[in-house]
Amino acid sequence: MRHLMFALSAVLAFIAPPARAQEVEDRYLILVTIDGYRWEELFRGADPALVTDPAYRARYVDAPDRAAALTPFLLSFAQTGALIGNRDANSCARVSNDFWFSYPGYAEMLSGRPNPAVRYNAAIPNDDVTVLERLARRGLSVRVFAEWETMRAILNEARSGLSIFTPPDYGAPHDPQVIPAARAALADPPRVLYVALGDTDNRAHEGEYEQYLAAASEADAFAREIWDAYQANPRTAGRTTMIITADHGRGRAGDDRWRGHGSGRWRGIIVPGLRHAGSDADFIAVRGPGVGATQSYSMEHCATLSQVAATMLTALGLHDAEAQPDMAPPLDVLAAE
Numbered sequence: 001m002r003h004l005m006f007a008l009s010a011v012l013a014f015i016a017p018p019a020r021a022q023e024v025e026d027r028y029l030i031l032v033t034i035d036g037y038r039w040e041e042l043f044r045g046a047d048p049a050l051v052t053d054p055a056y057r058a059r060y061v062d063a064p065d066r067a068a069a070l071t072p073f074l075l076s077f078a079q080t081g082a083l084i085g086n087r088d089a090n091s092c093a094r095v096s097n098d099f100w101f102s103y104p105g106y107a108e109m110l111s112g113r114p115n116p117a118v119r120y121n122a123a124i125p126n127d128d129v130t131v132l133e134r135l136a137r138r139g140l141s142v143r144v145f146a147e148w149e150t151m152r153a154i155l156n157e158a159r160s161g162l163s164i165f166t167p168p169d170y171g172a173p174h175d176p177q178v179i180p181a182a183r184a185a186l187a188d189p190p191r192v193l194y195v196a197l198g199d200t201d202n203r204a205h206e207g208e209y210e211q212y213l214a215a216a217s218e219a220d221a222f223a224r225e226i227w228d229a230y231q232a233n234p235r236t237a238g239r240t241t242m243i244i245t246a247d248h249g250r251g252r253a254g255d256d257r258w259r260g261h262g263s264g265r266w267r268g269i270i271v272p273g274l275r276h277a278g279s280d281a282d283f284i285a286v287r288g289p290g291v292g293a294t295q296s297y298s299m300e301h302c303a304t305l306s307q308v309a310a311t312m313l314t315a316l317g318l319h320d321a322e323a324q325p326d327m328a329p330p331l332d333v334l335a336a337e
């Protein structure tokens with residue numbers, strides 16, 4: 001009997017798919033967030049009514065394809081992977097928290113569920129354990145480059161021990177400080193790289209629409225650079241999944257509400273003046289091994305930002321090992337293997 005079992009297991013080992021542990025070793029994950037970048041600019045391009053500077057008009061408005069002129073790499077995920085959130089084509093992504101601003105958005109995205117207790121942007125250490133912390137605990141190399149200091153609290157740096165870069169000169173534009181630091185990490189790619197850019201949101205709050213466009217364009221170009229670096233490295237080529245998303249959307253352009261975002265929820269009531277309708281809208285882009293287009297998410301059934309956490313785990317082959325019972329399911333973009 002023992003011999004039979006041995007023979008049987010030998011046969012099974014031969015016909016079974018590669019061992020999970022081996023697969024896990026091979027996988028890499030890149031997460032890029034572009035704070036408050038709207039689905040409207042991603043899919044429609046620059047809003048002509050908001051661009052006055054001639055150079056910006058020439059580059060982003062008079063272009064034959066406005067969307068492709070702005071964030072072409074992100075847009076290319078529609079062909080190379082999955083791109084969710086083009087509401088003009090009945091594809092929908094949204095945040096599932098009730099607040100529609102940054103800390104609740106990042107907390108939802110990284111822990112896999114909205115936490116109703118997170119209703120502030122203050123740098124209060126996150127009680128939830130994020131997937132980045134779970135992955136670091138498993139011994140994966142995780143590196144974070146974030147333009148927002150509060151990311152240290154969201155990732156609970158003191159508890160997680162994660163390595164988190166934030167801009168040394170907080171008074172200067174943030175992304176141009178984050179990008180070179182993250183670029184230096186590409187020489188020895190970590191298993192999990194998170195780059196959180198955000199001059200999009202910073203400039204939009206200032207009402208600087210053209211600078212918001214420039215920040216989006218630069219974020220897109222850097223995301224492409226990261227992807228190309230992982231594909232050029234024999235260790236990571238063909239083994240890397242990239243996810244690009246945002247922590248929230250913005251208000252609508254017509255009434256000048258594009259500058260801000262938020263549900264207006266304050267102490268249990270909605271304050272109409274604070275409410276930016278539509279700023280719960282989002283986009284989620286995924287590409288990598290086995291990732292393909294999905295028709296699963298319509299205006300009647302939106303993908304949610306909370307699904308990013310389980311999607312990250314799935315891409316690394318660690319969903320069964322690390323998913324929590326209250327986590328939203330992975331996005332329906334990964335073909336069964």
Ligand SMILES: [Zn+2]
Pocket residue numbers: 036101102201205261
């Ligand atoms: Zn903001």
